[in-house]
Amino acid sequence: MGAPVDIAIFNVEGDLDVRSVPATRRRLDALVAQGTRRIFMNMGDVSYVDSAGMGFILGELRRIRRMGGLLSLSNVSPQLYRALSLMRIVEFVPVSRAGARHEVAALDPSVLPRWRTTFRVGPDELSAARERLGELLSRLPLTGDALFDMGLACGEALGNAVDHTCADGVLATVAAYPDRVCVEVSDCGCGFELADGDEPPEAAPEDERGRGIRLMRMLADSVSITRKRTGEGTVVRLVKLLDSSGSSPEGAPPLAG
Template identity: 45%
Template sequence: MNEWNDIAVITPTGDIDISTVASLRDQIDALVASGVRRILVNCKGVTFIDSSGLACLLSRSRRLAQMGGLLSLVNTSPGVTRSMQIARLIDALHVTAAARPPVPLLKPGVMPLWSKSISIQRGVENLGYYRHRVSDMISALHMDDSDRFDVALAAGEALSNAYDHANGGEGCMMLVAAYPDRVVVEVRDSGQGFEIAADEEPDESEERGRGIKLMRMLVDSVEVRRREDARGTLVRLIKLLKPAA
């Protein structure tokens, strides 16, 4: 997946079944035709996907994969997640359930396998470079391509906020650390400071709010709080690794 900016989030307004699948198919096809290569289908309001919906999603997922892209289902309900498991489509459609289990605390004394601190250069034109750098740094970990892409994209969203609210990224730092069961990315900026509770829903009308929503779709934990060591905001992202087969 080489396109990092051509991303779309679509949110079906109801169940994905024979009555709605044509509209969804047209929407996805239009996005792909316009150059979008990463599509997130937010299933927050979807309680049921029938066979026609599954066929549509699977065919579009395969088409995007052939073009170097990815289609994902996020915020799926327990029922939808279960139907995907029964149909053995969890991996094929890169499904992420809405009700994720809490991220376990690291056991006392657990040290990172490695960590790397990066000083961020000013200028939003550098954003793509850092997304690719994160992806390269975690390439040897036990992750599939879609999860690796998600971590890099979420890191990019955190950096985008830092560029926007800290004078073009002045004084920003990023830390990437790998543990036996997770990847942790921290982005610190030197702006005015911002905080949002884990259960707080940001305003979709605000650009920062949309970025937080997207990060929550992509990784297992998103923490946004004011820094304790200096003025600014700390964003901590955690993505759990899949157990080795």
């Protein structure tokens, strides 16, 4: 998890059938060839997928997984979701339905973390910080896909904090609770806040930056962006629910200053 992973939203243009699959495959393959390893396939304009389309989705998922990446489907209509379910595609590919919003219950303030650790992230230590977060997250009962996505979301938060604020004041905190893991990335910048449900400013297609918040919301189960309670700066809080079928988190890691 040390090297950053390119993330992209791939818009499928119309239905996925035997006639459209070859062109769609060429577009997706070009994206993968550029190094993109986390792809959200936007199915908002897709109303029909035939057997060729189903095979294309499964084939691309297997190929990207072999490269250490992940493909998922987003904005899937109810009718298309039923078809994907009948073909058992949803058993292999992460799918989010159109209009669905994953609500995470607020944490009971009386519940204490099983362990918590905080460490400083220097401006030239992003790779080491991603490695450390990956090691901490790997101690928890997260599925492989959830671990991959949470690592990417944390990488986005760390990169934004170092890039847009006073890089020397970035802190990362990981707290493991019985049902979730919370990662907070704080900085000492001018402070920024975005209410739940509010959308960040739209990035132009030619812009290289400006999509981090949207991507974090797609990768984590819950994202909050608030100003610090004391002092100047922003706190980005990422939450991922733990796999209820997994084992309990390991003992607390050693605290770091």
